[in-house]
Amino acid sequence: MFLDSISWNEQGLIPVIVQEEGTGIVLMFAWMNREALQLTVERRQAVYWSRSRQKLWFKGEESGHVQKVQDIRLDCDNDVLLLIVEQLGGIACHTGRYHCFFQKLEHDQWVAVDPVLKDPKLIYNQ
């Protein structure tokens, strides 16, 4: 059983890197527990575990920015997942950006280099 091969951490979680199919852009980073991964595989849509809210996070449930799963990879130590997804709506980040990694180190500072594509208020208050 694929769930049993995974080295879950002390909290029963595994880190998940989310990459966009085609572009190869790293969209975001999240965590899954056993149930989240099981649901992700069954639905072919990303379901994460929200550590801050301590509950399942059905990505895109509110925003519509669902991630359709194309491929799931596990690393050499069985303790990190790589999810290859199709990102609906072209926005993965809760700030309204394409991806979460929009802060670039320039000299001694983090500079936001990618634009906000949609006002988060419009994403979450529909």
Place this chain on the structure above:
Amino acid sequence: MFLDSISWNEQGLIPVIVQEEGTGIVLMFAWMNREALQLTVERRQAVYWSRSRQKLWFKGEESGHVQKVQDIRLDCDNDVLLLIVEQLGGIACHTGRYHCFFQKLEHDQWVAVDPVLKDPKLIYNQ
């Protein structure tokens, strides 16, 4: 100061996604502490924190598979890094593979789908 902007976890660490420049391939996943990130920025070569060995890990020190850092990104929550690197030797994984994410979920099983390019014995016993 860029180190102070980071939300280090309870262990003083931050997760790091390592992506190859050009190909966009996600090579590996690791952790950094404050000193590791400082050294990475100064040397423009990846230095991680090994949680298993509890010491700094100068990537490529033994294998020669050094990662030259082209770009460093921070996510929206200031708690995940994305490193864009040039991978010397074309092997990022300690198993002798191009990248660490070589296990693919097929039906109900993880299947190793990427080849070993070099025997790990030859990588680490030079």
